Amino acid sequence: KNEVEQSPQNLTAQEGEFITINCSYSVGISALHWLQQHPGGGIVSLFMLSSGKKKHGRLIATINIQEKHSSLHITASHPRDSAVYICAVRFGTGNQFYFGTGTSLTVIP
Amino acid sequence: DTGVSQDPRHKITKRGQNVTFRCDPISEHNRLYWYRQTLGQGPEFLTYFQNEAQLEKSRLLSDRFSAERPKGSFSTLEIQRTEQGDSAMYLCASTLDISGYTFGSGTRLTVV
Numbered sequence: 297k298n299e300v301e302q303s304p305q306n307l308t309a310q311e312g313e314f315i316t317i318n319c320s321y322s323v324g325i326s327a328l329h330w331l332q333q334h335p336g337g338g339i340v341s342l343f344m345l346s347s348g349k350k351k352h353g354r355l356i357a358t359i360n361i362q363e364k365h366s367s368l369h370i371t372a373s374h375p376r377d378s379a380v381y382i383c384a385v386r387f388g389t390g391n392q393f394y395f396g397t398g399t400s401l402t403v404i405p
Numbered sequence: 406d407t408g409v410s411q412d413p414r415h416k417i418t419k420r421g422q423n424v425t426f427r428c429d430p431i432s433e434h435n436r437l438y439w440y441r442q443t444l445g446q447g448p449e450f451l452t453y454f455q456n457e458a459q460l461e462k463s464r465l466l467s468d469r470f471s472a473e474r475p476k477g478s479f480s481t482l483e484i485q486r487t488e489q490g491d492s493a494m495y496l497c498a499s500t501l502d503i504s505g506y507t508f509g510s511g512t513r514l515t516v517v
Binding site: 327329331338339340341344382384391392393394395396397398 | 507
């Protein structure tokens, strides 16, 4: 069964804190997406990676293929980072992505 | 081209009515996906087009649901005889290849 699990489900942080959101999956993947969803529904793609590490501004995404695990880190968190962060994976040569249930992040000033 | 557009943004309908949503993908993207998202859950796959061909449909897509992409550009998703359980956010995404998605803002359907 193709499964994607995220943790934590909810996260509250003080402004400036370093934040880590985790994603684990059950079988081998060919690609992993980190997505950001704000209230109202719009989804923005943050990263797409299949190995190693990517960085964009204060966001860092890492993936460990052997451990079937990825992390999204936010450095110097800010209230505008408050959103739901979703991990999505493509298993093997499949045509679609499977989504985790998301991590709801609230950053308090 | 400003991204993936979905219309309408919100739709409230009475149970039993038919509704149709539209998605305009990024013009050069040949793949188009429909997803459904309920509160507190991640998006669930409904169906996928490559150009005008509907190549994959989820078992979530009952016979009341139909999707088209007649000219390989915009797509429509129709729900017939809506039920309260159809209330959800319907998301469209497009991509040129499988490497990454661009999502629309979604259509939020409320069936009363």
